[in-house]
Amino acid sequence: xxxxxxxxxxxxxxxxxxxxxxxxxxxxxxxxxxxxxxxxxxxxxxxxxxxxxxxxxxxxxxxxxxxxxxxxxxxxxxxxxxxxxxxxxxxxxxxxxxxxxxxxxxxxxxxxxxxxxxxxxxxxxxxxxxxxxxxxxxxxxxxxxxxxxxxxxxxxxxxxxxxxxxxxxxxxxxxxxxxxxxxxxxxxxxxxxxxxxxxxxxxxxxxxxxxxxxxxxxxxxxxxxxxxxxxxxxxxxxxxxxxxxxxxx
Amino acid sequence: xxxxxxxxxxxxxxxxxxxxxxxxxxxxxxxxxxxxxxxxxxxxxxxxxxxxxxxxxxxxxxxxxxxxxxxxxxxxxxxxxxxxxxxxxxxxxxxxxxxxxxxxxxxxxxxxxxxxxxxxxxxxxxxxxxxxxxxxxxxxxxxxxxxxxxxxxxxxxxxxxxxxxxxxxxxxxxxxxxxxxxxxxxxxxxxxxxxxxxxxxxxxxxxxxxxxxxxxxxxxxxxxxxxxxxxxxxxxxxxxxxxxxxxxxxxxxxxxxxxxxxxxxxxxxxxxxxxxxxxxxxxxxxxxxx
Numbered sequence: 001x002x003x004x005x006x007x008x009x010x011x012x013x014x015x016x017x018x019x020x021x022x023x024x025x026x027x028x029x030x031x032x033x034x035x036x037x038x039x040x041x042x043x044x045x046x047x048x049x050x051x052x053x054x055x056x057x058x059x060x061x062x063x064x065x066x067x068x069x070x071x072x073x074x075x076x077x078x079x080x081x082x083x084x085x086x087x088x089x090x091x092x093x094x095x096x097x098x099x100x101x102x103x104x105x106x107x108x109x110x111x112x113x114x115x116x117x118x119x120x121x122x123x124x125x126x127x128x129x130x131x132x133x134x135x136x137x138x139x140x141x142x143x144x145x146x147x148x149x150x151x152x153x154x155x156x157x158x159x160x161x162x163x164x165x166x167x168x169x170x171x172x173x174x175x176x177x178x179x180x181x182x183x184x185x186x187x188x189x190x191x192x193x194x195x196x197x198x199x200x201x202x203x204x205x206x207x208x209x210x211x212x213x214x215x216x217x218x219x220x221x222x223x224x225x226x227x228x229x230x231x232x233x234x235x236x237x238x239x240x241x242x243x244x245x246x247x248x249x
Numbered sequence: 250x251x252x253x254x255x256x257x258x259x260x261x262x263x264x265x266x267x268x269x270x271x272x273x274x275x276x277x278x279x280x281x282x283x284x285x286x287x288x289x290x291x292x293x294x295x296x297x298x299x300x301x302x303x304x305x306x307x308x309x310x311x312x313x314x315x316x317x318x319x320x321x322x323x324x325x326x327x328x329x330x331x332x333x334x335x336x337x338x339x340x341x342x343x344x345x346x347x348x349x350x351x352x353x354x355x356x357x358x359x360x361x362x363x364x365x366x367x368x369x370x371x372x373x374x375x376x377x378x379x380x381x382x383x384x385x386x387x388x389x390x391x392x393x394x395x396x397x398x399x400x401x402x403x404x405x406x407x408x409x410x411x412x413x414x415x416x417x418x419x420x421x422x423x424x425x426x427x428x429x430x431x432x433x434x435x436x437x438x439x440x441x442x443x444x445x446x447x448x449x450x451x452x453x454x455x456x457x458x459x460x461x462x463x464x465x466x467x468x469x470x471x472x473x474x475x476x477x478x479x480x481x482x483x484x485x486x487x488x489x490x491x492x493x494x495x496x497x498x499x500x501x502x503x504x505x506x507x508x509x510x511x512x513x514x515x516x517x518x519x520x521x522x523x524x525x526x527x528x529x530x531x532x533x534x535x536x537x538x539x
Contacts, residue, residue: 053419079421086415094413098482101405109420113406115398145482 001169001201002029002052007061009047009225021047023225025061029218034195034202036212039222040248045205048222049173052203054078066168080110083162085155085191087174092158095147099138099157102146103127106161130160134190152183159190163198170195172204176211184208188215209244221247254377256503260496261384262449263464265442267472267495268395268488269435270465275473276399277411277431279327282338282462286345287319287436289458291443293349296358296453305366309444316440317433319345324429342458349455356455365448380449387445388492391438396485398434407431439465460516467523468495474530498522 009022022044029035037045050056051063054075062071065081083106086092093102104119124142132139134156138149146154155175162170172191176184188211195202206212212219219236221229229247231239266288273281291312298308319341326337350356366387367380398404409417410427418424447453472487472494481487505518 055415055418074418074423076418076421076423079419082419084419091413091415092419094409094416096412097405097409101408104402104405105409105417105420105422108402108406111421113402113422115401115403117397117400118402119400119405143482 001031001033001066002027002203003064004028004048004051005062005064007048007051007058007063009044009051009056010059013059021225022051022058025226027220027227029201029203031201032199033218034192034204034216035218035220036204036206036216037220037222038206038209038212038244038247039228043222044225045222046173047225049171049203049205052169053082053084053171081168082171083109083165083167083169084171085158085162085173085175087177089151089154089158089178093146093154093161095145097146098143099131099146099149100124100127100142102157103130103142103161103164107164109165109167111165127164130164131157134160134186150183152179152187155179155183155187156190159187159194163194163200167198167200170200170202172202172206174205174207176206176208191215209241209248213239213241213244251377252507253500253503254381256499257496258377258380258384258449259446260499261381261388261492262445263442263468263495263499264388264391264492265438265440265445266461266465267468267491268391269438269442270462270469271472271488271491272395272431272438273435274466274469275411276408277428277435279334279411279428279432280338281320281323281432281435282335283319283323283341283345283432283436284338284439284462284465285458285460286342286349287316287439287458288443288446288461289349289453289455290315290319290345290352291440292447292453292457293353293358293443293455294440295444295447296360297353299360299363299365299448300358305364305369305448309366309441312440312444313437316443317437319440320432320434320436321429323436324432327432328425328428346455353453353455358453360448360451360453366445367448384445391441392485392488392492395438396488399484399488460519463519463523464495464498467498467519467526468492470494470523470526471497474526477530 004025004027007022007025011019011021039045047056051058054073054077057072062069065078070078100119127142128139136153136156138153176187179187192215204216217236218232220227266284270284273279294311294315295308298311323337323341326332326340327334367383371379372382373379399408406417406422407427410422410424414424469491472491475490475493476487481490501522502519506512510518
């Protein structure tokens with residue numbers, strides 16, 4: 001589904017503050033894989049995710065998504081395959097727009113936003129059903145501004161928003177970093193359910209080693225812009241939490 | 250009474266600027282100084298076409314189109330060349346000063362006894378009252394069209410662009426393109442104000458746009474105060490209150506003038522009024538927080 005070949009990303013090339021965030025990295029992710037990436041701060045995890053999303057373009061190498069070469073595609077062009085949940089709950093939603101308007105935009109992720117009023121009663125009823133699945137009681141607050149909700153609620157809604165339109169790849173960049181343990185648990189469980197139900201290919205970046213151990217079918221440890229360790233399917237199952245903790249001690 | 254009616258007419262003429270600044274400032278978070286130039290551009294273009302005996306609707310169409318081009322140029326400079334929006338606007342409005350003189354061929358155009366938008370239909374023989382009816386119709390149309398636009402899928406994407414750029418890019422919107430279109434719409438509305446004001450006051454002048462952005466800002470800020478006071482969320486009501494802000498602003502200026510303030514102090518009074526409106530909500534807030 002996603003294929004990164006010889007990807008490098010260098011910031012401030014040639015200057016004293018040059019940073020080689022990702023170096024000569026090769027990574028292939030099969031359809032419906034749920035890849036979890038762990039690694040210390042500055043190991044290049046977020047840069048890698050931004051390269052996949054198209055928020056950053058690589059200094060060298062090529063990127064394929066769904067069999068198509070997308071190396072020079074920008075983020076808004078790759079949104080046809082990719083939905084994202086950001087570390088900051090504020091980044092994934094528009095605070096001054098109503099919940100309904102946020103969902104309307106999400107439902108048009110792969111389509112053109114045209115001069116037609118799309119927030120019809122029919123659409124509202126659809127959103128109501130989807131939001132009710134969360135069991136947070138938000139389905140009756142659709143006209144409320146997104147900004148009035150808590151970080152956990154917004155993160156959960158962002159997840160639901162990602163499957164409002166056709167979605168193949170879900171990128172989760174530390175989605176629970178800003179949340180309390182209970183909200184974090186709900187967000188992780190919702191993500192897991194959506195990935196299974198909608199047969200998504202997913203990449204999760206996390207610093208929570210318990211989550212890294214529990215979720216996903218493939219685990220990658222990054223360091224210095226490269227992949228240090230790569231465990232898929234069975235080898236990931238045989239890992240214990242202590243193994244993960246030992247990598248960081 | 251006639252005096253306040255004229256102020257009301259002026260306020261309605263400024264409705265375009267108010268809605269334009271609302272779009273650039275509140276929706277896109279871009280302080281757009283192009284306004285000074287595109288307002289004059291609308292006025293001078295209208296004046297030139299009317300003195301050459303073209304009908305008023307051609308003047309209006311030309312003004313709206315020219316304003317849109319001016320705004321789009323600012324947008325391109327800002328997004329593609331990554332130049333700060335303030336500087337991009339100042340550059341374009343400075344360049345427009347020369348363009349405006351070239352368009353009109355001179356710096357001042359009197360429009361005496363020419364047909365205008367205000368003589369298109371006659372509801373009453375009182376010229377000012379007739380103008381009021383026509384202006385109310387036009388401003389109503391501006392609010393209706395802009396309101397509809399903001400409620401469409403495209404409009405929601407526009408509002409999200411200024412609100413959460415990371416989100417809307419991840420949802421497949423080219424934010425550069427969106428900002429260029431937004432600034433084009435804002436400046437076409439501003440040029441529409443120039444079109445109306447030129448005919449209302451009966452002349453176009455190269456300096457008519459100096460500091461006009463403050464009028465728009467003041468109107469939006471007054472409108473914003475009302476919006477927060479009444480907790481308005483509907484797009485239509487928001488636009489109506491923004492236009493109401495433009496009218497209230499002109500009426501306040503009229504009141505200060507009628508109190509005997511020297512007309513030379515008008516710009517100073519304008520600036521002080523805007524300062525007052527900007528700081529008023531903060532002053533009352535800080536008292537509550539004490």
